[in-house]
Amino acid sequence: xxxxxxxFTDLLDSLEPRMRELRIPxxxxxxxxxxxxxxxxxxxxxxxxxxxxxPDTLFQCGSISKTILGTALMALVDDGLLDLDxxxxxxxxNFALQDAPTAQRVTLRHLLTHTGGWLGDHFNDFGFGxxxxxxxxxxxAALPQxxxxxxxxxxxxxGFAAAALVMQAAAGxxxxxxxxARVFEPLGMSRSTFWPTEVMTxxxxxxxxxxxxxxxxxxxxxxxxxxxxxGGVNTTxxxxxxxxxxxxxxxxxxxxxxxxxxxxxxAVRRENCPATGRWSMGLTWWLSRLNAAPxxxxxxxxxxxxxxxxATNGFTAQLRIVPSKxxxxxxxxxxxxGSTLYDAASSRALRDMLGLSFDSVTPLKMTAAQLRSYExxxxxxxxxxxxxxxxxxxxxxARHLGHFPTPDAPVxxxxxxxxxxxxxxxxxxxxxxxxxxxxxxxxxxxxDRGRLAWLRWGGRVHGRGE
Numbered sequence: 273x274x275x276x277x278x279x280f281t282d283l284l285d286s287l288e289p290r291m292r293e294l295r296i297p298x299x300x301x302x303x304x305x306x307x308x309x310x311x312x313x314x315x316x317x318x319x320x321x322x323x324x325x326x327p328d329t330l331f332q333c334g335s336i337s338k339t340i341l342g343t344a345l346m347a348l349v350d351d352g353l354l355d356l357d358x359x360x361x362x363x364x365x366n367f368a369l370q371d372a373p374t375a376q377r378v379t380l381r382h383l384l385t386h387t388g389g390w391l392g393d394h395f396n397d398f399g400f401g402x403x404x405x406x407x408x409x410x411x412x413a414a415l416p417q418x419x420x421x422x423x424x425x426x427x428x429x430x431g432f433a434a435a436a437l438v439m440q441a442a443a444g445x446x447x448x449x450x451x452x453a454r455v456f457e458p459l460g461m462s463r464s465t466f467w468p469t470e471v472m473t474x475x476x477x478x479x480x481x482x483x484x485x486x487x488x489x490x491x492x493x494x495x496x497x498x499x500x501x502x503g504g505v506n507t508t509x510x511x512x513x514x515x516x517x518x519x520x521x522x523x524x525x526x527x528x529x530x531x532x533x534x535x536x537x538x539a540v541r542r543e544n545c546p547a548t549g550r551w552s553m554g555l556t557w558w559l560s561r562l563n564a565a566p567x568x569x570x571x572x573x574x575x576x577x578x579x580x581x582x583a584t585n586g587f588t589a590q591l592r593i594v595p596s597k598x599x600x601x602x603x604x605x606x607x608x609x610g611s612t613l614y615d616a617a618s619s620r621a622l623r624d625m626l627g628l629s630f631d632s633v634t635p636l637k638m639t640a641a642q643l644r645s646y647e648x649x650x651x652x653x654x655x656x657x658x659x660x661x662x663x664x665x666x667x668x669x670a671r672h673l674g675h676f677p678t679p680d681a682p683v684x685x686x687x688x689x690x691x692x693x694x695x696x697x698x699x700x701x702x703x704x705x706x707x708x709x710x711x712x713x714x715x716x717x718x719x720d721r722g723r724l725a726w727l728r729w730g731g732r733v734h735g736r737g738e
Contacts, residue, residue: 279624280310287617291315295487296607297480298325301617302509304516304600305625311509317477317606320489330463330476330506331604332495333589334582337505338432340515342384342556344454345439346536353442356381356555360434363441367434368413374421380438382422383431384555385544386731389419392428393653393732395676397496400467404497405440405447408433418733424717425547427731429502436501447501458525459518461511466504468494476506477606479586481685490586490608490684495677503584509602516593516600519578541578541595548728549703549713550631554578562594562628566709570631577622581611585677585684590614597626608685615710632709633697640664646716650727650734657727657734659694666694666702668729 280303291299291314298315313325348354354363357379361367369375369390382388394415398404412430419426436447443450448466456464465471479490495504518525519540523532540555550570551558561574575596582589588610593600601621603614622628643666650657656671670689674682692712695705700718704711714729726733 276310277308279621280312282624283617283621284312284314286620287314287613290613290616294607294609294613295482296605296610296613297322297487298329298477298606299610299613300325300327300329300331300477300509300604302327302513302600302602303621303625304513304520304598306598309513317475318489319480319487320478323475325477326475327510328463328475328508330465330471330474330508331589331606332477332479332503332582332584332587333505333507333512333591333604334503334584334587335429336507336512336580336582336589336591337501337503339556339580339591340451340455340505341432341435341439341501342540343515343519343532344451345380345384345435346532346540346555347454348439348442348450350533350536354380354438356384360438363438364409364434367409369417370413370415371417374417377421378434380435381544381555383428383435385553386425386428386431386547387422387545387553388428388431389421389424389426390417390428390431391415391653392426392430393675394430395495395502395678395681396498397678398498400497402446405433405436405501408498409437418735424726424733425545425553426728426733429499432501433498451505455515455531456511458529458531459511459514460526461507461514464505464507464511466497466500466506471506477587477604479584480607481586482607482609483685487607492585492677495584499677503582507604509604512591512602512604513600516591516602519593520595520598520600522595541576548715548731549701551579556580560630562622562626563631564627566623566629566632568629568631569633575626575628581614583608583611588614590618592618592622594622594626594628597628599626619710630709633703633713634708635695635697635703635705638666638696646724648724649737650729651737652732652734654732655730655734657729659727665705667691668694 303310311327316322398407481490522534523537543552547553557578578593589604591602601618643661669691672683693705694702700716703713717726719725
């Protein structure tokens with residue numbers, strides 16, 4: 273059933289001026305609230321060849337694709353074809369890492385929870401041949417092992433290529449065919465696809481970067497087959513709400529068929545390890561709890577929320593699901609700056625439609641000398657974070673380093689992000705001070721001698737320079 277409610281109308285009214293302010297060309301939004309579904313398309317698909325965005329416009333959804341991989345993988349677990357805790361060498365006997373003993377112990381659970389420990393933001397483009405995923409998995413052997421296996425959560429894109437290769441070995445089918453048969457077809461996600469040749473026959477959005485204050489079409493559009501497991505799904509808000517309904521219904525498709533067992537859907541919602549800030553890690557999903565009152569501390573008994581975002585070249589996306597409330601919201605944008613919009617919009621929907629909100633934090637008082645102990649340059653593969661104290665406050669500025677969708681790719685958009693003021697809310701834990709509720713959060717991680725070794729920001733561990 274679909275109808276417009278005042279809360280949804282108010283949400284759309286708040287989106288349009290924010291889109292203009294952030295220069296986001298197009299947004300598609302979908303909300304599931306009980307039995308009601310609400311959809312809208314705002315703006316245009318492209319600034320060069322503009323068509324109106326509709327609820328059926330295809331967008332790249334980026335890393336939301338990881339949860340779709342996890343869903344298809346758990347269907348293979350249901351069928352007895354895979355075991356989350358068996359070494360993946362059982363299916364990939366030649367799987368290799370720089371550290372050979374570690375390679376023998378890697379499991380699917382490590383891959384689905386981002387705890388493999390090697391450099392995870394490795395991307396490459398081997399075209400669309402059948403060997404593309406296998407070729408990028410071969411390259412994992414050359415990546416540095418930053419943290420011990422299973423010890424530290426740090427976002428690991430290329431680990432999902434290894435998971436997809438395991439799925440292919442177990443099912444005897446190409447990865448994309450497994451997802452189509454196990455997820456897209458039973459859920460009626462008829463527009464969703466990995467393939468640019470199928471996208472181009474429908475209405476689709478192109479991504480956009482902001483460069484020097486100017487909005488421009490992001491090129492290249494495609495990300496290559498090797499990156500399909502980590503972020504290759506093209507989809508619509510209607511299709512993603514069908515997907516959300518299945519997770520709310522504990523594995524049942526709209527027609528009653530089982531996509532997953534109830535046991536499997538509950539397993540993906542179970543915490544495996546802490547992630548970052550308020551989030552812990554399920555199987556591919558980020559998990560947290562919501563409060564029944566705004567601006568209150570974290571409530572461990574609050575309503576469970578499942579979330580995943582996504583970003584590719586010029587696209588950003590977010591899907592949030594609150595199973596106990598039969599609620600989901602998805603926003604798909606064709607701009608690198610879409611995350612600023614979708615975080616605020618989805619949080620507003622949670623507040624106005626469910627009366628739920630995220631926890632707030634209170635900044636600690638820190639002396640300039642205390643803050644200076646955290647100064648330095650912290651480097652990951654995609655970004656470099658420079659932390660400096662000025663006027664008694666700690667500021668961070670990110671420099672983007674490129675490396676997507678290929679190792680030698682230049683930066684898309686401006687290389688420097690605006691400076692952000694950080695504040696501490698607990699020992700070694702920081703947040704963006706401009707917003708104590710929605711602001712990004714990070715952690716400083718120490719070595720076994722208690723020395724600062726890493727800044728985990730944006731989900732990635734950044735090593736501290738000497």
